[in-house]
Each structure stands twice: as C-alpha cells, then as structure tokens.
Amino acid sequence: MASKPKATGRKRSSSNGILLRYRDKDTAYGVTRRTATRIAGALGLSETQVVHVALANLARQTLPRYELDEGPLTGAQMDAIDRLQPPGRGKVVKKLF
Numbered sequence: 001m002a003s004k005p006k007a008t009g010r011k012r013s014s015s016n017g018i019l020l021r022y023r024d025k026d027t028a029y030g031v032t033r034r035t036a037t038r039i040a041g042a043l044g045l046s047e048t049q050v051v052h053v054a055l056a057n058l059a060r061q062t063l064p065r066y067e068l069d070e071g072p073l074t075g076a077q078m079d080a081i082d083r084l085q086p087p088g089r090g091k092v093v094k095k096l097f
Contacts (some may be wrong), residue, residue, distance in 0.1 A: 022036065
C-alpha cells in the first residue's frame with residue numbers, strides 16, 4: 001500500500017497568481033530582490049505585501065476614481081442642482097469660462 005505524501009502546511013499556489021521576476025538592476029520599471037527586501041524591512045512588511053502596496057499606489061495614481069463624464073449636464077440635472085442651492089447664499093454659475 002502506497003503511503004500518502006506528508007502535508008507541508010502550505011497551500012498550493014493558485015492558478016490566478018502571478019510570477020514576479022526581480023530585475024538584475026534597479027530601474028524606473030523594476031527593482032532587484034535586494035531593494036524589495038530593503039523596502040520590506042523599512043516598512044515592516046513582507047516582500048509580498050510590498051508588491052501589493054506598490055500596485056495599490058500605482059492604481060491610485062493611474063486609474064480614475066470616479067465615473068467619467070458622459071457629456072454636458074441635462075436640463076433636468078441643472079434644475080435639480082438649482083433646487084439644492086440655499087437661497088441667498090451666492091450665485092450659481094452655469095459656466096466657468
């Protein structure tokens with residue numbers, strides 16, 4: 001009877017993960033393992049957490065965080081904005097330029 005392989009306590013890597021290859025030298029688009037290790041030590045994180053932090057920062061810098069405008073406001077939208085303005089608190093401007 002064949003024996004079962006011993007469990008190592010580690011999960012198998014999922015198929016939706018990525019392979020990260022460190023660069024041979026630091027550049028604007030990649031870092032060495034040494035640099036990643038130094039960043040992890042300075043932040044008190046694991047190297048995996050450092051990669052996630054870097055990707056989260058890149059997402060905040062790159063991706064829009066609001067729905068893109070689909071053109072000028074409709075008349076109904078402008079009327080709704082006008083109704084929300086408290087009376088006597090200033091003048092609603094329809095155009096900035």
